[in-house]
Amino acid sequence: MPLPFLTADRAFEAAEDVALPFEDRERWRRPYRPGPWxxxxxxxxxxxxxxxxxxxxxxxxxxxxxxxxxxxxxxxxxxxxxxxxLRMGVWVSTRGLRQVRFLFTRTVPWGRVATVRTAQQPVRWLGLPRTVQGQALTVVRRDRPAQDSAVLLTTHGADFLGRAEAFDRAADAVEAWAAENRLV
The missing domain is CATH 1.20.5 (Single alpha-helices involved in coiled-coils or other helix-helix interfaces)
Known part of the structure; x- marks a missing residue:
């Protein structure tokens, strides 16, 4: 019996990096597994x-x-x-990009997303005020200046601390969703 929180990134492990035909791409899904922290x-x-x-x-x-x-x-x-x-994180579907935080959820339709990119920058360590040098997946919206890019994921967050390869896979998956759905 597959567990839903373990199957979130199964579609991205396929040889061609395309979703399987039985998957509902309209459903919100987290393209990575929750981290151990x-x-x-x-x-x-x-x-x-x-x-x-x-x-x-x-x-x-x-x-x-x-x-x-x-x-x-x-x-x-x-x-x-x-x-x-446990629900906190970044979720994607064909409708947009959803960032679930502890107290609020923000959804950005793909039409408003200008770019999703990985950048080397100071990031918060486990969400605390202390910052360290790391990588961050950021989203730049069309309706806001480029300086107001929102941080989606970091290498030092609760999902990816000590799991650099998992961060790279998750960032690639979100970037792939963005590239595929912005063109539609």
């Missing part, structure tokens, strides 16, 4: 949520249902945060 953080958050849920049950059994409800709500927030953390 992202998965480990989400797993730890879900582990914490299980302990908080257990605490809610214990508190409910001791008779304070309102306090148990508050603790149960906190555990639900932790679960939602872990699931959102």
């Amino acid at each position: 992202r998965v480990a953080t989400a797993a730890l958050a879900l582990l914490l949520a299980s302990y908080v849920l257990f605490a809610a049950v214990v508190i409910a059994l001791t008779g304070s249902v309102s306090e148990a409800g508050v603790i149960f709500g906190i555990s639900l927030l932790v679960i939602v945060a872990a699931l959102r953390l």
Whole structure:
């Protein structure tokens, strides 16, 4: 049984780098696998949520249902945060390029994308304020100046830290989607 988060980049492993005929190109898909830092953080958050849920049950059994409800709500927030953390990243379809962040999602139709390119520049290390030299996949939009390019992926992000080859494959895949769909 294939797992959907493992099959996101299977279409790009084909010999000719074309999508298989049974794949729905209208569906939003992430052209790379989530990185180990992202998965480990989400797993730890879900582990914490299980302990908080257990605490809610214990508190409910001791008779304070309102306090148990508050603790149960906190555990639900932790679960939602872990699931959102797993959804974060860059998603592509024939409709455009979607960047999912923790609190918001931004979608750019392919018609507004001028270029998608890889650049050597200072990038954030795991999204923290500390910057290091690395590579970034950036998108330049037609309706904005070239200086306002948005960073999509970096070599030091949660998906690609220590996985330079995976970053190169993901950047190539997003660039291929951009080249194919901007011409349509």
